[in-house]
Structure formats: structure tokens, C-alpha cells
Amino acid sequence: MPSLRNDERTAYVRALYQLVAERARHRCEYCRAPEAILNLAFEVEHIVPGSRGGADDESNCALSCRSCNLYKSNQLDGQNEITASTFRLFHPRHDRSDDHFRVDTASGRIIGLTSVARATVSALQMNRENQLAARIQWIRIGIYP
Numbered sequence: 001m002p003s004l005r006n007d008e009r010t011a012y013v014r015a016l017y018q019l020v021a022e023r024a025r026h027r028c029e030y031c032r033a034p035e036a037i038l039n040l041a042f043e044v045e046h047i048v049p050g051s052r053g054g055a056d057d058e059s060n061c062a063l064s065c066r067s068c069n070l071y072k073s074n075q076l077d078g079q080n081e082i083t084a085s086t087f088r089l090f091h092p093r094h095d096r097s098d099d100h101f102r103v104d105t106a107s108g109r110i111i112g113l114t115s116v117a118r119a120t121v122s123a124l125q126m127n128r129e130n131q132l133a134a135r136i137q138w139i140r141i142g143i144y145p
């Protein structure tokens with residue numbers, strides 16, 4: 001981000017959120033959680049963190065729920081829980097969610113269809129108990145997946 005005054009920075013951050021959120025249709029670009037159901041705006045997440053050379057523009061940003069952003073942190077790769085092999089994480093700008101993930105609507109579990117997806121599910125801890133409980137409620141009221 002270029003050097004900005006505080007009011008310019010606030011306007012930039014607001015415009016970036018609007019662009020990223022609308023592009024993502026107000027869903028987490030990792031777990032597909034719907035933003036509208038939560039009482040907090042989702043976060044603009046840097047896919048490649050700035051600390052690891054990622055750009056600070058919309059090409060490197062994704063809309064993320066608090067949980068996915070918290071667990072992703074500055075990671076770029078994760079481990080397959082079964083093989084312990086390391087794979088890059090899902091990249092919302094380069095990968096298509098439907099090619100990598102599916103949701104088991106009975107359990108609410110996100111199933112990784114690829115090594116990248118399985119590493120992402122593990123690194124972002126997408127199937128924690130409270131995640132599953134929330135997803136089951138969202139499925140019941142027809143807003144997920």
C-alpha cells in the first residue's frame with residue numbers, strides 16, 4: 001500500500017473490503033461460510049502474507065471468516081493428515097473451490113478432494129466441532145453450502 005494519510009487509508013481499506021466482499025459474494029473464500037449469518041464483517045485476508053512478499057492489492061486478497069483467517073495466519077502450506085506430506089494451501093484467486101472441496105451435508109464436514117484441499121482443511125482447522133455445529137444449522141435453514 002502506498003503511503004497514505006489516515007483518512008485516505010480508511011477509505012482505501014473500506015473500498016478494498018467492498019471489492020473483495022462483493023467478488024466473493026460475501027462468503028468466506030475458504031470454508032464458504034455466509035457472511036450474512038454472522039454479526040461481524042468478514043476479513044480481507046492476504047493470500048500470500050505481506051511478511052512473505054505478498055502484494056497489498058485485490059489480486060492477493062480473499063474474503064475470510066475470522067476462523068479461517070486466524071488459523072491460516074501466515075501459512076502458505078499445510079500437511080495432509082494421513083500422509084504427513086506438505087502441500088500448498090488452496091489459493092482463492094487461482095483455484096476453484098468446487099474443484100477442491102465438497103461438503104458432507106449430514107455432518108457439515110468439509111471434504112478435501114485434492115491434496116491441496118486436504119492440507120487446507122487441516123491447516124485452517126475447518127472441521128472443528130463448533131464449525132460443524134454451525135454448518136449443520138446453516139444447512140438446516142438452507143443457506144449452506
Ligand SMILES: [Zn+2]
Nearest residue numbers: 028031065068
Ligand atoms: Zn472460513
